[in-house]
Amino acid sequence: MAKAVPLFSGSKGNSYYIGSGTQGVLIDAGKNCKQLELALDLNEVDIRFVKAIFITHEHSDHCSALRVFAKKYRLPVFASAGTLQALQNSAKLDPATQIGVIEDEIALGDMLISRINTPHDAAESCCYRVTAPDGKSALIATDMGVMTDGVRRAAAKSDFVVLESNHDLDMLKTGPYPYILKKRILSDKGHLSNEACASELVELVNGGTLRLMLGHLSEQNNTPEIALRTSVCELERAGMKFNNDFTLDVAPAVSMKKSVIF
Numbered sequence: 001m002a003k004a005v006p007l008f009s010g011s012k013g014n015s016y017y018i019g020s021g022t023q024g025v026l027i028d029a030g031k032n033c034k035q036l037e038l039a040l041d042l043n044e045v046d047i048r049f050v051k052a053i054f055i056t057h058e059h060s061d062h063c064s065a066l067r068v069f070a071k072k073y074r075l076p077v078f079a080s081a082g083t084l085q086a087l088q089n090s091a092k093l094d095p096a097t098q099i100g101v102i103e104d105e106i107a108l109g110d111m112l113i114s115r116i117n118t119p120h121d122a123a124e125s126c127c128y129r130v131t132a133p134d135g136k137s138a139l140i141a142t143d144m145g146v147m148t149d150g151v152r153r154a155a156a157k158s159d160f161v162v163l164e165s166n167h168d169l170d171m172l173k174t175g176p177y178p179y180i181l182k183k184r185i186l187s188d189k190g191h192l193s194n195e196a197c198a199s200e201l202v203e204l205v206n207g208g209t210l211r212l213m214l215g216h217l218s219e220q221n222n223t224p225e226i227a228l229r230t231s232v233c234e235l236e237r238a239g240m241k242f243n244n245d246f247t248l249d250v251a252p253a254v255s256m257k258k259s260v261i262f
Contacts, residue, residue, distance in 0.1 A: 002132030004160055004213075005259045007039035009142070009251035011219040016162070016251075017045050018130040018138050023109045026053045026075075027128050027140045030061045033068040036206050039255035043250050047073055051108055056143060057078040057122035058086035070097045078102045080115065082124025109133075115140035116154045118144040129154045136164035138162075138260050142216035145188040155200075157208045162251060163200060165214035165231065166191035167177040177223050191216070194227050198234035205235060205246045211262050215251040224250040 005017040005127070013030030017040065024045070029036060040047055055063050066087070070077050076098040079087065084101060087093045105114040110133035115126045120143045127141040141151050142164035155161045172182060172193075185191050192200075199260050201212055214227050228250055231241050240246055252258060 001261060002134055002136040002138070002159075003259050003261050004138045004162070005043045005045060006162065006213065006215070006251035007036065007043065007254050008253060009162075009215045010059060010217050010253035012066065012253065014142070015039070015065075015215060016140050017050070018132070018136070018140070019049065019111065020132050022049055023051055023111065023133070024049055025028065025108065025111065025113060025130060026050055027130070028056055028062040029053050029065040029069050030063065031065055033065045033072065035255065036065045036069055042255055042257055043259060046252070051074060051111075052076045052078055054102070054113060054128050055083055055087065056118070056127060057083050057120060057125035058090065058092065059122060059143075062143075063087065063092050067092055067094050076100060077114070078106065080124040080126055083122070083126075086123040114154065116141070116150045117148070118151065119146055119148065119189050120144050121184060121187075127151060127154075129158055135185040138262055139239040140215070142166075144192060147192065147196065152200070152203070153211060155204055158209060160211040160213070160260055161204060161209055162213040163197050164192040164216045165194050165197040165222070165227040166216050166258065167193050167218045168226050168230070169193050169195060171226075172218075172221040177220065191218070194222065194230040198231040201231050201248070202235055202238045202240075205240050206238070210246045211260060212246060212248045213251050213260065214248070217253065219253065
């Protein structure tokens with residue numbers, strides 16, 4: 001039985017466990033090693049089940065625990081060539097850590113991990129789709145300024161999707177961030193807004209992807225309530241009933257016991 005565990009997701013750290021009861025992978029390793037260990041323990045995920053760490057890009061909220069955690073548990077780290085180089089250049093990887101470039105997809109144990117490129121202000125960012133031993137698949141897709149056809153295709157083929165719902169447009173535009181940062185977030189290499197995410201979810205549900213989660217919410221420019229309401233309202237306007245035609249939740253910013261069977 002495949003499951004996804006959102007260990008934490010947001011401005012201060014991101015990590016997900018995807019797999020089964022006996023094997024899985026981590027998508028990103030934000031925060032610090034102790035917090036990551038506690039989040040796994042809280043969700044009853046034995047660290048021995050983690051076979052590798054897949055990093056989406058080199059920004060600290062996605063890899064700040066990586067150097068210590070990967071070394072401590074002797075876990076291999078996979079990412080795009082550009083991301084691995086950026087991690088090495090910034091000393092976010094221990095030199096002794098086993099690394100691997102993922103070009104398209106890679107088999108690991110009984111799982112298949114696929115890479116999909118994403119438009120973000122990083123060296124070579126991507127998202128990942130994990131197919132579990134039972135054939136079920138989950139896509140974790142955050143940190144992208146616009147939705148691409150490649151991510152759409154991967155999402156349409158997935159049983160569970162985490163999609164970025166980073167900011168409320170009004171909160172961002174009137175908030176305290178300097179103009180240059182607002183411009184970066186709103187650019188094609190920034191982050192998806194609540195509104196952009198909601199419109200994509202309508203197409204996903206229409207296509208039959210019914211288990212959904214909102215991820216990477218901004219601490220300053222969003223709230224879980226606003227993000228959830230924006231997507232639910234858009235889906236219900238399209239004639240879809242919340243918790244009947246689809247399920248939708250918000251990935252927690254801090255660790256708590258939460259998982260999705262897909």
